[in-house]
Amino acid sequence: MKLVKLLTLSLFFTLVGISLGTVGNESCQQPVYAASVKKINGHRISKPRLVFKYSSVVENTSFDPTKGVSYYRSAYDKVKISYKSYVNSSKPGKYAVVYHVKDRAGYNFYVTHYVNVRRVYLKRVYNPNEIGSQEGTEYKVSPLGTSYKLTAELNIKGADQSSIKWTSSNSQVASVSSQGQVTPKKDGITIISAEFNGKTVSTPVLVSEGSNINLANSDDIWSKVDYDSNSEIIFNQTSTLKQVIKKMWMTNGAKFTYSDGPDKTIREESDMTSTFDHKKYSIANAFFAPDLDHAFFKKGDHIILQTQDELGNNHLYVGDYDS
Incomplete structure (x- = not known):
C-alpha cells in the first residue's frame, strides 16, 4: 500500500x-x-x-x-x-x-x-476619477481638499507593490504619497506617475474649485488661444520662437479630457502649421484623440495647452472653446 x-x-x-x-x-x-x-x-x-x-x-x-x-x-x-x-x-x-x-x-x-x-509588470493605474464614454476617456475634475487613492494594477494579483515609486509632475498642484494617495492643493494640472520594474504608467489630474479655471498663460508668445468647432486651435503668435504642443487638456470645470501631443520635431511642427499662416493648428492632424472633439464642450469651456519651444523651454496657455 x-x-x-x-x-x-x-x-x-x-x-x-x-x-x-x-x-x-x-x-x-x-x-x-x-x-x-x-x-x-x-x-x-x-x-x-x-x-x-x-x-x-x-x-x-x-x-x-x-x-x-x-x-x-x-x-x-x-x-x-x-x-x-x-x-x-x-x-x-x-x-x-x-x-x-x-x-x-x-x-x-x-x-x-x-x-x-x-515577470511582474505594471499594467495600468486605476484612477477613480476616470469616466468611460463612447467618445473616449474622460476624467472628473479634482476639487481642492478632497484626496483620493490611485491604485497600481500589476499583471499578477497579490504581487509585492512596495517598490512602486509614485511621483507628481507638479506637486504644488497635487501631491502623491508613496501609497498612491493624491492630495489636490491648488488649481492646475499635473501628471501622476507610477514607476515599477522599469515601466512607467501615468494618469492626468486637473484640480479646480469650479468652472472658472484659475490658470494664467506663462507668457505672451501665444497671446490668444482658442479652440473652434472645426477642431482647430487658433492662436496669435507674438514671437518668432517656434513651439510644439506636448499636452492638451479640455475641461468644462466638472470633467476633462486629456491627450499627449505627437512626437514631432520643431521643423515638422512648423511645416504642418505653415498652411494655416502660423495662426491655426489642426488637432485632427496632430492628436490621435477623437475623444477631444465635441465630447461635452459648450461655448466658454476651456482648453489648456502645454508646449515646448525650440530652446527646450516649457510654456502654458489657457484659452476658450468657441462653438
Whole structure:
C-alpha cells in the first residue's frame, strides 16, 4: 500500500542560483535502477514517486524547492532525497531543480522539475476619477481638499507593490504619497506617475474649485488661444520662437479630457502649421484623440495647452472653446 508523506530532505548539494542554460549534464542524467532488489523483508517495494504542486514562482520572491513537493513510497521502504536548485528568482525565465532519490530497495535516480519565474509588470493605474464614454476617456475634475487613492494594477494579483515609486509632475498642484494617495492643493494640472520594474504608467489630474479655471498663460508668445468647432486651435503668435504642443487638456470645470501631443520635431511642427499662416493648428492632424472633439464642450469651456519651444523651454496657455 502506498502512503503519502511530506518530503524530508537531506542536503547533499549546495543551493546554486544559475540559469537553466548552464545546468550542465546533471539535469539530463537518466534514472539508475537496482538490478534485482525489489523486496525488503519479503515485501515488494515500488519505485518512489515525487509529486510537484507548483511549477512557477513570482519574480523577486523567495523560492523554496521543498514547498509543494511530496512523495509516494511503499511500506517498509526508507527514502532519502536531496536536491540542487538552479532557480534565480530575480530574473524571469525557465529554470530547473534536480532532485536525487535513493531508497533501501536500491532505487537511485534523478528527477528534474522545471520552474518558471514569472515577470511582474505594471499594467495600468486605476484612477477613480476616470469616466468611460463612447467618445473616449474622460476624467472628473479634482476639487481642492478632497484626496483620493490611485491604485497600481500589476499583471499578477497579490504581487509585492512596495517598490512602486509614485511621483507628481507638479506637486504644488497635487501631491502623491508613496501609497498612491493624491492630495489636490491648488488649481492646475499635473501628471501622476507610477514607476515599477522599469515601466512607467501615468494618469492626468486637473484640480479646480469650479468652472472658472484659475490658470494664467506663462507668457505672451501665444497671446490668444482658442479652440473652434472645426477642431482647430487658433492662436496669435507674438514671437518668432517656434513651439510644439506636448499636452492638451479640455475641461468644462466638472470633467476633462486629456491627450499627449505627437512626437514631432520643431521643423515638422512648423511645416504642418505653415498652411494655416502660423495662426491655426489642426488637432485632427496632430492628436490621435477623437475623444477631444465635441465630447461635452459648450461655448466658454476651456482648453489648456502645454508646449515646448525650440530652446527646450516649457510654456502654458489657457484659452476658450468657441462653438
